[in-house]
Amino acid sequence: MTKPEIHSDFWDEDPSPENPFTPSACYCSGYNVYDDLLPNISWVEYLYLMFMKEAPTKQQSTLLNALSVALANPGPRDNSVQAAMSAGAGGSTLASSLIAAIGVGAGNLGGAHEVAIATSCWQKFGTNLLLWQSGFNDFIKQKDGNTSRADVWLPIEHAPGFDPNGTHCAETIIQTLNYLSDISPNNHLAWLREHRTDMEKMTNSPLAMSGVAAAAFVDLGFEPSQAEMLFMLLRLPGAAAHALEQHETGWKDFPFFSDGLQVGVPNS
């Protein structure tokens, strides 16, 4: 019988002498977690270490911390947070509220999958406005059905990182972009700040938080899949807090849109 093994290049454990199922020490990329890291490392440094297998620089850590604050609570109108709140309002399990937030916030509209696509775009187009222009056009073509094999994900319906329903760039997005650009050790955020209005003209849409986040993740050196994971993870605190609030407030004070359903009316 082969011994089942878990392969990892960032996590290791020493078994305790008394019980091989209990660790005496855990190591993250070589660092002793509970002896060395616990008193010395910040939460975002630890996050970075787990994903990148190396300690962040001071600048990287500062940027990731600021990004974490910017993403932590998209607010109760955001679909992912509303999903968590809907679970809370109905008195569902607390776990289901976070599952709901992740499920809803995973998508192509302002969600984690959009961030992954936008991050891929940065990898492909870099800081070349002409490449972005043709790239955006490709996305529009894709929307019209020019895609490869059918998948669980539908093709993204808008330029990744931009809000198709927005009319102007929100002040909160501009503030985030400005601050993150100022502290970033890399150049993608700064380039985005410089060319934001050009890109908004190309896409007929304002920059969204997903676009800022993607540029920040690229500046931090994350791959698209890492960016996708981190975007979901970093937006959970707000979802959790709002879900708890609605859990206590109850369903009667949560929007039900009593007169909102127009049954039998085609979706225009």
Next chain:
Amino acid sequence: MSKTNHEMDHLKLNELLKNSNIWPTEMGGWQPGVDVSFRGKSLLKDLNHLSWMSLVIYSITGKIPEPKQCELYEGIWVISTSFPDPRLWNNRIATLATNSRSTPVLGISAGIAVSEATIYGHRPLIATIDFLYDVQNKLDQGQNLSDILKALYHSTAPSYSGKGKNRSPAKIPGFGRPITPVDERRKPLLDLAKKCQYHQGKILQLAFDIEQQLKIIAPQLKMNIATLMAALCADQNMSPREFYYFVSLCFSGGILACAIDAETHHEGSFFPMPCNAIRYSGKPRRQWKNM
């Protein structure tokens, strides 16, 4: 901004304002204390005789399936996707959940979500029906089956299904299988198709033709159950997206069984792993340096 952009912004804003109050739908809704409409029919008066599978199909297609169609669809779920084996990746989620004394529904819903996998489950299923339609279209345009398959098989894959950063279903989806190349579900499902008289459909025949050609091109790729599921549903005129909706809950029977089983076991007893089961290949032990 140009006038055109102003007009566009105006339209967007009007849409937002309009949508903030209404959700137009032909799918249906609840009239509290009165009735439930479902695609133009009353759930409580017109549809209350339906089986669960008939209702699922009705919600997807808007059509109530014939009894033998329903038998086929139910059989596809029962035979193909309802293994109560806790080692299978999606079933394992429900097993781990209830064995960790989480709730069965949390485990089952997470297990269903996990069923959107790349080496098995929803992604290859959808890719397979799309592949079959694609090949049929090319044949209808006069191309040769062997040439189509050779071109696909020898194309440079941007990714692999089994590992890597950008995984996607196989180039020839529905052929080949992890763990074993033999698919024990094939005969029972074909028997069912025959019983329901759906064994001579055009796409099912195409699947067999592909299998014959692959014996020469890539003999290691045996037809798996995804191809039969997809072909049988394609012969019922399901689109790839309808097929996706149809399979969305298809693993739930096996996942539920695993959740029930693991809840009856001692907590924490599902294959506990010792610390030395971790095969570490990363950085050597080192000391953290504060910035």
